[in-house]
Amino acid sequence: MSVPPLTPPASGRGIKVEAGASLAAFIWFRTGGPAETLVRPDTATDLAAYLRDLDPSTPVLPVGVGSNLIVRDGGVPGVVVRLPKAMAKVSVQDGRVRAGAGAMGITVASAARDAGIAGLEFLRGIPGTVGGAVRMNAGAYGRDVSDILIEATVVTREGSVETWPAARFGYVYRHSDLPAGAVVVEAVFSGTPGEPSVIGAEMDRIAAEREASQPLRSRTGGSTFKNPEGHKAWALIDAAGCRGLTRGDAQVSEKHCNFLLNLGSASSAEIEALGEEVRDKVKAHSGVALEWEIQRVGISLPSRMREGAGGGPALSTSDAAGDGGRPPLGPLPHAGGEA
CATH class of the missing domain: 3.90.78.10 (UDP-N-acetylenolpyruvoylglucosamine reductase, C-terminal domain)
Structure with missing residues (x-):
C-alpha cells in the first residue's frame, strides 16, 4: 500500500543561508571550525532549487545532529545542509512509518511502538537522525536500517527529487551507494504487528543497556x-x-x-x-x-x-574510507549505534 506523503509547510519560503556558521555549537564533540556556508531549507522543493542553481564544483554536506562526526578545526568548505524541524515529522499508516529525515531515531521508534509496529525498536539505540541512518545503514542490537527501509526520498546534488527503493542504496555494513552531495529528506520503514507494551519493554531494555555501557x-x-x-x-x-x-x-x-x-x-x-x-x-x-x-x-x-x-x-x-587514506570530500555523516 502507498503511504500518503507528509503535509509540508508552504513552499516558496526559501532558504536560510549563513556564512561562517558555527558547527561546534551543535556537533556532539563541540569541536571544529565553521561551515563556509550553512543552508537551512524550508522544504525539499526549496533545497532542490537551491542545489540546481549551485555551482556544480561546490561540495555539499548534509549534517543532522552531528552525533557521529568530527569536524576538523579548519571548518568545512562549501555548503553544509541542515534540515528544519518541519522535515522531522513522523506519520504511520497501514503498518508503515514515514519519517522526515530530520527525525531522531527515538522519535521513529516511539511512533512505531504507539502504533503497534514491531521491528523498529533498535532505532531507540541510534542517537542520530533518519537521514544519516539511511545514508550509512545505521544499526544496533542485531538490526540495520536495510532490514526495515522500503524507500527513501532523496534530493540529488543536481537538484532533482527522487524516490529510491531500498535496493538502490546497495547496502552493506555501515555503507550505502548514495552519492556525495545527495540529501535524504524522507524515508518509509516497514515493521510487523506487535503489542505496544512488549515493544516498549524492548525499547526500555535498549535504553537501559546503553545507559549502563556507554x-x-x-x-x-x-x-x-x-x-x-x-x-x-x-x-x-x-x-x-x-x-x-x-x-x-x-x-x-x-x-x-x-x-x-x-x-x-x-x-x-x-x-x-x-x-x-x-x-x-x-x-x-x-x-x-x-x-x-x-x-x-x-x-x-x-x-x-x-x-x-x-x-x-x-x-x-x-576520511570515511576507513583505510587511513584521505579521499576528497564525499561520504557524509551518519548516525552510529553500538551493539
Missing part, C-alpha cells in the same frame, strides 16, 4: 570504529591497552572503549589523532585494521595541534 552524557561521537568481521571493536581496543588513553583533552572512554571523548578543551585534531593512535595500537597488537565509523570532514589546521597530535594535511577531506 558514555551517553559526555561530549562524544558515538561508535568510533566499525566492528571488524568476527570481532567487536571495543574488545580489540581494550586488548591493545587503549582504555583511558589520552591525547591532550581527548580520551578513549573508560566506560566503553569504542567511544572517544572530549574532556573539555580538546581540538578536533587531538580527537582524530587519538583515534589514529588507537588504530595503530590495535593493528600492532592483533593485526586487525580498524575502519573509522565516525565521519571526519573539513580542513585540518596543523597550527591547532598540540605537540605529537599528528593529523592530516590542510586539505578538504572526508
Whole structure:
C-alpha cells in the first residue's frame, strides 16, 4: 500500500543561508571550525532549487545532529545542509512509518511502538537522525536500517527529487551507494504487528543497556570504529591497552572503549589523532585494521595541534574510507549505534 506523503509547510519560503556558521555549537564533540556556508531549507522543493542553481564544483554536506562526526578545526568548505524541524515529522499508516529525515531515531521508534509496529525498536539505540541512518545503514542490537527501509526520498546534488527503493542504496555494513552531495529528506520503514507494551519493554531494555555501557552524557561521537568481521571493536581496543588513553583533552572512554571523548578543551585534531593512535595500537597488537565509523570532514589546521597530535594535511577531506587514506570530500555523516 502507498503511504500518503507528509503535509509540508508552504513552499516558496526559501532558504536560510549563513556564512561562517558555527558547527561546534551543535556537533556532539563541540569541536571544529565553521561551515563556509550553512543552508537551512524550508522544504525539499526549496533545497532542490537551491542545489540546481549551485555551482556544480561546490561540495555539499548534509549534517543532522552531528552525533557521529568530527569536524576538523579548519571548518568545512562549501555548503553544509541542515534540515528544519518541519522535515522531522513522523506519520504511520497501514503498518508503515514515514519519517522526515530530520527525525531522531527515538522519535521513529516511539511512533512505531504507539502504533503497534514491531521491528523498529533498535532505532531507540541510534542517537542520530533518519537521514544519516539511511545514508550509512545505521544499526544496533542485531538490526540495520536495510532490514526495515522500503524507500527513501532523496534530493540529488543536481537538484532533482527522487524516490529510491531500498535496493538502490546497495547496502552493506555501515555503507550505502548514495552519492556525495545527495540529501535524504524522507524515508518509509516497514515493521510487523506487535503489542505496544512488549515493544516498549524492548525499547526500555535498549535504553537501559546503553545507559549502563556507554558514555551517553559526555561530549562524544558515538561508535568510533566499525566492528571488524568476527570481532567487536571495543574488545580489540581494550586488548591493545587503549582504555583511558589520552591525547591532550581527548580520551578513549573508560566506560566503553569504542567511544572517544572530549574532556573539555580538546581540538578536533587531538580527537582524530587519538583515534589514529588507537588504530595503530590495535593493528600492532592483533593485526586487525580498524575502519573509522565516525565521519571526519573539513580542513585540518596543523597550527591547532598540540605537540605529537599528528593529523592530516590542510586539505578538504572526508576520511570515511576507513583505510587511513584521505579521499576528497564525499561520504557524509551518519548516525552510529553500538551493539
